[in-house]
Amino acid sequence: xSKFIKYTSALTEVTAFSGNFDHRELYGRPExxxxxxxxxxxxxxxxxxxxxxxNFDSVQGVMLSTFNSEDLVGLLGTGTYAVTAVSALxxxxxxxxxxxxxTGYFISPGTSAGTYTLNNYNKMTVTFPTIxxxxxxxxxxxxxxxxxxxTSCSIKINLPGTTVTGHGNQIYVSYE
Amino acid sequence: MNEYSGQELRLLKDKVNTLFNSNxxxxxxxxxxxxxxxxxxxxIAITLIVDxxxxxxxxxxxxxxxxxxxxxxxxxxxxxxxxxxxxEFKALGCYTLPTPGTDDxxxxxxxxxxxxxxxxxxGGIGCTTIPPNxxxxxxxxxxxxxxxxxxxxxxxxxxxSNNHVIGGNQVRGDMTLTMGYAGQYSAHKNDYHQTYWxxxxxxxxxxxxxxxxxxxxxxxxxxxVHQRTSWxxxxxxxxxxxxxxxxxxxxxxxxxxxxTSSNNKIDVAIFALDTTINSMSALIxxxxxxxxxxxxxxxxxxxxxxxxxDSLLTTASGSPVxxxxxxEGPVGWPGSDPYGSDGRPSNVGCSLSAYGVTDAAxxxxxxxIETIGYVEQIFVRGTTDPSTGGDSGSFVCGLFNEGNPSLSxxxxxxxxxxxxxxxxxxxxxxxxxVASMFNLGAYKGETLDIGYKNVDIKVIDTRQSxxxxxxxxxxxxxxxxxxxxxxxxxxx
Numbered sequence: 160x161s162k163f164i165k166y167t168s169a170l171t172e173v174t175a176f177s178g179n180f181d182h183r184e185l186y187g188r189p190e191x192x193x194x195x196x197x198x199x200x201x202x203x204x205x206x207x208x209x210x211x212x213x214n215f216d217s218v219q220g221v222m223l224s225t226f227n228s229e230d231l232v233g234l235l236g237t238g239t240y241a242v243t244a245v246s247a248l249x250x251x252x253x254x255x256x257x258x259x260x261x262t263g264y265f266i267s268p269g270t271s272a273g274t275y276t277l278n279n280y281n282k283m284t285v286t287f288p289t290i291x292x293x294x295x296x297x298x299x300x301x302x303x304x305x306x307x308x309x310t311s312c313s314i315k316i317n318l319p320g321t322t323v324t325g326h327g328n329q330i331y332v333s334y335e
Numbered sequence: 336m337n338e339y340s341g342q343e344l345r346l347l348k349d350k351v352n353t354l355f356n357s358n359x360x361x362x363x364x365x366x367x368x369x370x371x372x373x374x375x376x377x378x379i380a381i382t383l384i385v386d387x388x389x390x391x392x393x394x395x396x397x398x399x400x401x402x403x404x405x406x407x408x409x410x411x412x413x414x415x416x417x418x419x420x421x422x423e424f425k426a427l428g429c430y431t432l433p434t435p436g437t438d439d440x441x442x443x444x445x446x447x448x449x450x451x452x453x454x455x456x457x458g459g460i461g462c463t464t465i466p467p468n469x470x471x472x473x474x475x476x477x478x479x480x481x482x483x484x485x486x487x488x489x490x491x492x493x494x495x496s497n498n499h500v501i502g503g504n505q506v507r508g509d510m511t512l513t514m515g516y517a518g519q520y521s522a523h524k525n526d527y528h529q530t531y532w533x534x535x536x537x538x539x540x541x542x543x544x545x546x547x548x549x550x551x552x553x554x555x556x557x558x559x560v561h562q563r564t565s566w567x568x569x570x571x572x573x574x575x576x577x578x579x580x581x582x583x584x585x586x587x588x589x590x591x592x593x594x595t596s597s598n599n600k601i602d603v604a605i606f607a608l609d610t611t612i613n614s615m616s617a618l619i620x621x622x623x624x625x626x627x628x629x630x631x632x633x634x635x636x637x638x639x640x641x642x643x644x645d646s647l648l649t650t651a652s653g654s655p656v657x658x659x660x661x662x663e664g665p666v667g668w669p670g671s672d673p674y675g676s677d678g679r680p681s682n683v684g685c686s687l688s689a690y691g692v693t694d695a696a697x698x699x700x701x702x703x704i705e706t707i708g709y710v711e712q713i714f715v716r717g718t719t720d721p722s723t724g725g726d727s728g729s730f731v732c733g734l735f736n737e738g739n740p741s742l743s744x745x746x747x748x749x750x751x752x753x754x755x756x757x758x759x760x761x762x763x764x765x766x767x768x769v770a771s772m773f774n775l776g777a778y779k780g781e782t783l784d785i786g787y788k789n790v791d792i793k794v795i796d797t798r799q800s801x802x803x804x805x806x807x808x809x810x811x812x813x814x815x816x817x818x819x820x821x822x823x824x825x826x827x
Contacts, residue, residue, distance in 0.1 A: 326816035326817055
């Protein structure tokens with residue numbers, strides 16, 4: 160563990176009061192907390208989701224991937240969101256190799272569709288591109304990467320276009 | 336004339352609703368002006384509408400309408416009346432339309448204009464969603480884009496029509512419909528074997544349908560809104576490029592107020608504008624889109640207040656009423672006068688007046704929804720039939736303070752959704768209920784965003800009765816049903 164200045168503290172505060180130091184793992188991987196478990200997107204929308212976790216202030220790249228390498232129309236596949244397989248990244252500590260390779264699309268910092276914003280140590284916001292049709296699984300993995308490595312958070316896409324056998328649950332939609 | 340305060344009128348409305356729901360043989364109950372010897376009196380009466388008057392000794396004692404009604408909170412008993420009028424009404428479904436032609440040559444102004452493609456959009460023109468039997472199916476349909484409103488949830492401009500025009504007859508989650516498929520959580524099954532589950536999905540088809548419909552599964556997710564209608568385009572084809580219905584897409588259905596078996600007040604759905612085909616500036620205009628097609632009035636209209644709508648009941652000879660719709664074009668004052676009989680086969684010089692503003696009646700929707708109960712409706716009478724299939728969704732406008740130029744103003748009073756084959760009547764939802772229950776405001780030419788902002792969807796365990804719910808501090812609207820796993824629960 161190492162001492163970091165808390166992102167909410169000014170330098171003068173840190174020198175005057177040791178409690179303003181933040182103790183966290185040096186080069187800790189970005190991690191997601193359990194509060195993201197039930198995050199979903201609506202098929203056909205460009206959804207904005209703020210994801211919570213740790214070590215987001217050191218993130219250097221964010222990849223969108225799909226469960227089982229599924230081609231979600233409008234997201235992966237060819238064109239704007241063409242998929243690449245990545246086995247090495249320049250910022251990985253010690254030149255580590257990713258095996259098996261990560262397959263997906265790197266989104267850029269920003270606020271438009273298909274971008275991400277690092278809000279602080281605990282939060283990052285992803286603006287998902289519109290997914291116009293679904294395959295069998297309808298799951299996107301968000302993979303933030305820093306020098307220490309990566310983890311992923313799965314985003315479920317609602318309303319898969321598959322044949323259904325019953326409608327026991329209720330859909331509610333918000334536009335606030 | 337007995338005069339009631341707003342609070343007293345609320346008590347009267349509630350009593351009307353209670354009476355209507357207490358006896359299935361009382362088919363239409365409302366507040367009307369009492370008649371005596373065929374002449375209007377000066378009294379407001381709780382009125383039962385019947386097909387024909389019968390001698391008292393031929394009426395079951397349980398069906399006798401009381402002579403007067405005492406309501407706690409009112410100082411005097413309320414008078415009652417029994418009047419003869421239509422008691423059977425139906426949602427203005429496309430099945431009442433004549434056989435469609437193959438081109439526009441049989442049309443004349445003004446109805447030809449109501450059925451054409453309009454950009455920018457405005458109220459009183461045709462619109463539809465997916466054809467009733469799917470893209471490429473054998474059925475086409477027609478309805479009306481009533482006008483534009485502001486969705487106060489996200490402060491965007493939205494188009495307004497009926498749930499039964501663009502919302503696929505979305506029903507409330509706890510409404511069990513058994514016709515044809517007993518035990519199924521059926522949302523709606525119409526005469527063409529299509530089952531709708533959610534306005535948010537076009538490709539969600541019940542597995543037990545005898546006729547599966549992969550034709551619904553086009554590269555679109557939400558219910559689309561087309562202008563002009565599939566009926567007027569003479570095709571159910573999805574098409575591509577500049578052909579077919581996809582080229583007429585102007586929006587996607589954003590939410591529909593679900594129907595239920597009784598005490599319905601509104602049949603409304605809204606759509607977000609979509610710029611896939613047309614740009615925002617082509618779709619919406621701050622100087623044109625608040626207008627009603629062929630209503631000669633150049634001031635953006637407010638929604639009439641509750642008191643203003645209530646006042647129509649006691650306006651001498653009824654208040655002038657106008658509406659513009661896809662099938663009959665402009666109807667009522669002043670729309671009729673400029674056009675006369677040219678192209679107006681059924682409603683030459685039709686003059687409209689509101690004679691009931693809080694009536695309760697049963698409305699036949701067909702399919703497995705069949706007949707459901709409505710309360711607090713505006714009844715409008717015409718000198719000829721004022722509406723027919725395809726006019727559903729029209730905004731109904733009323734002229735207030737007609738004789739006072741400084742105060743005179745047209746305002747939107749209702750949303751047309753039903754009519755009668757038996758007489759010259761149409762029924763509209765009160766716009767105060769539409770606005771308050773669906774969180775809408777009048778659009779008067781403001782420059783606002785279109786489309787969607789922050790959309791979030793939750794799937795809740797089991798079928799729910801609540802039309803709205805607060806989940807995680809946000810307000811959610813019921814939007815159909817699914818077999819997807821639950822992803823959230825109500826705040827409790």
